[in-house]
Amino acid sequence: MKAFGWNMLLALAWVVLSGSYTISNLFAGMLMSYIVLAYALRDRPLFGAYFGKLPKLLNFILFFIWDLxxxxxxxxxxxxxxxxxMKPAVIAVPLDIQSDGGITMFSSLITVTPGSLALDVSTDKKVLYVHMMYFEDEQLHIAEFKRLEAMIIDLLG
Structure with a gap:
């Protein structure tokens, strides 16, 4: 069973044994079981990727909230x-993401941010066309999008 499965199994066991069937209790059980598993499985290389994702996910969430x-x-x-x-423009952002799910996630995150809209992906999936409401410098905007893309690649990889 993978680390996430063990985490969920221990969290559900916590909920059942505590007798409080609430979302907050499930979240507390997940957090406690995550800490226990991170300590217990710290020497296993298979589980290292799972426990390294939480700090990356928190960093990504904070980065995206600040950007929003x-x-x-x-x-x-x-x-x-x-x-x-407003100085509207359409820019072409080169893509490093290979998967369709990653491209969809990247374009969705661009679209939910006010002032930008993902328009289209090239047929070879190498370029994403983005409409900017506040265009200043193309290289600056591309660098911001590439930072977001790198965080997504790091989370998915």
């Missing part, structure tokens, strides 16, 4: 001020 806050603030500022700062 910045984008929302920019759009809100533009809506609330009398001058419009």
């Amino acid at each position: 806050i910045k984008a929302n603030a920019r759009v809100a500022y533009d809506v609330l001020t009398p001058t419009h700062l």
Whole structure:
């Protein structure tokens, strides 16, 4: 059984033995079993990838939330001020992600961020076309998207 399966099995055992069938209790059981398994299986190379993903996932979530806050603030500022700062453009972002699921996740995260919209993927899956509401510098925007893409590749890999 993989580490995630053991984690869930121990968390469910915690819920059953504690007698409190709530989401918060399940989450607490998952957290405790994660810590126990990380300590108990620290020498096993098979399980190292599973326990290394949580810090990466937390880093990704915090990065994306910060990016989302910045984008929302920019759009809100533009809506609330009398001058419009929009300079729309379409840019081509080269893709390093190979899987369809990874490309879908990447384009979805770009789309939910205000001010940007993933339009299309080239037929060879090497380029993602993105509409930017606030275009400044193409290389700057591509670098920001590549950072997001690298985090997704690291999470999926």
